[in-house]
């Protein structure tokens with residue numbers, strides 16, 4: 296063992312090293328920015344003739360009614376209750392009851408339409424963001440962790456949802472309410488209004504500064520919890536490696552530190568949260584006390600009536616909520632600024648590989664492929680391919696071999712246009728692949744990856760991914776052709792077996808056979824096969840070999856070969872070293888040459904025979 300969990304915990308605490316935290320994505324809030332706000336408002340535009348006007352009208356009406364009611368109550372006290380005018384009192388009571396009813400109805404409309412508006416905006420935003428991400432080039436995903444992409448798609452959009460469903464419309468309502476109440480109060484009595492307003496700064500302080508502190512406290516808790524989740528996830532997924540390398544204490548130590556920090560953050564957040572409600576209550580009570588104390592004084596002096604005090608009390612009851620909510624919305628806005636910035640940064644990301652304006656459909660008749668002096672670097676000054684030229688005749692099989700990192704996958708990435716060449720051209724049947732549409736290019740080729748990605752769904756659906764309109768019979772036919780049928784039939788539900796956990800219940804070889812069937816179903820003109828590196832049993836290997844033969848039959852094929860035994864019949868074997876072709880020929884001619892390839896074969900044979 297590497298030391299006790301406690302010792303490691305201390306070590307981690309002192310180093311303060313955080314795993315699973317993506318610094319760029321951690322900004323909780325940013326200063327208010329009008330240009331971001333304007334961009335956000337664009338998302339409401341499609342609803343400017345539907346949900347938006349209904350929401351605003353119902354909001355204006357419900358606020359207006361809410362403002363009138365206390366006035367009528369005060370009026371009733373002075374002109375109906377005190378003089379005992381029963382008729383006027385009855386009229387006022389009925390009117391107030393109707394107004395309450397109307398207020399309820401308008402409120403219902405307001406809530407319904409602001410929610411629908413918010414949900415529609417978020418629906419649009421999610422759609423836009425997801426289709427944008429789906430179309431971004433590989434280069435984008437090279438730079439970003441999967442976690443950070445998911446955070447933007449999920450958490451950042453959710454934080455906008457709050458703003459659109461509650462925030463924006465409520466700002467208008469609260470502003471009108473506040474301005475309305477202050478105006479009426481001043482109209483009723485200036486001195487009493489000033490006395491009552493004394494507590495406004497305290498309320499404003501509580502609802503902005505204190506509330507923000509509380510929110511930050513909870514955000515810290517959430518951050519630690521998400522880090523803890525990632526830690527659980529990684530540790531449980533990697534439990535075999537952990538136990539193999541006896542690193543349990545390392546993991547426990549790191550977890551203890553996290554757990555402690557999480558609990559500390561939780562205590563702080565709870566402590567702060569406990570302060571706010573009583574503070575608001577006490578401040579409200581001070582306002583009310585000021586009202587009654589100074590109100591009684593003015594009443595005695597004959598400056599106001601009881602009705603005015605009653606109206607004031609009622610208005611003040613409606614006054615604290617908008618102040619407190621505006622503070623909340625302001626904090627929400629700052630949070631939204633950070634989320635929106637990330638979302639807009641995402642949306643501004645342009646796919647690196649795009650169709651030219653006048654791009655044509657690729658027409659593949661024969662399947663000739665030409666690489667003409669292709670150069671490529673993933674990053675500046677890190678060249679992955681230098682001057683790669685190759686002519687592949689229609690129907691030929693080309694094997695790419697070479698040490699790890701020699702550039703084999705890069706050739707494939709360029710042929711599929713996952714990246715564009717830095718210089719040089721790639722032609723298919725004499726058409727430059729940069730002049731044709733990406734969709735038509737990829738429709739004409741099938742790529743079988745080393746580790747096949749199986750999507751959630753059945754085996755049948757996974758094979759059909761190659762061609763969505765294929766019938767069940769065609770799917771089974773393709774599986775039979777690549778020898779996948781026999782093992783599929785043995786599964787619990789045959790072709791209808793659900794692929795769980797990306798098909799981990801299947802072996803690497805079985806997954807590759809499924810991907811062969813998927814590729815065959817697509818009937819590509821050009822086939823690219825990145826051979827699985829993991830060792831597979833001899834029987835599956837034979838099936839894979841046979842499946843491969845079926846696949847490459849009569850189509851131009853590229854095989855990234857790891858087991859050299861599989862490519863001895865290839866028409867051309869291209870040997871790469873540090874991004875350059877060092878040898879080219881068929882198996883026999885390269886053996887005769889006794890160069891790099893012959894050496895690779897010798898090494899592999901020695902490895903297999905254990906000499």
Ligand SMILES: Nc1ncnc2c1ncn2[C@@H]1O[C@H](COP(=O)(O)OP(=O)(O)OP(=O)(O)O)[C@@H](O)[C@H]1O
Nearest residue numbers: 437673674679697698699700701702703704705706
């Ligand atoms: N996405 C990427 N971003 C930056 N560099 C990359 C990327 N992919 C590959 N490289 C670099 O480009 C070079 C060629 O890599 P490539 O994946 O083509 O090698 P390979 O021959 O397919 O290796 P292997 O047999 O291990 O799959 C390597 O130096 C590698 O580090």
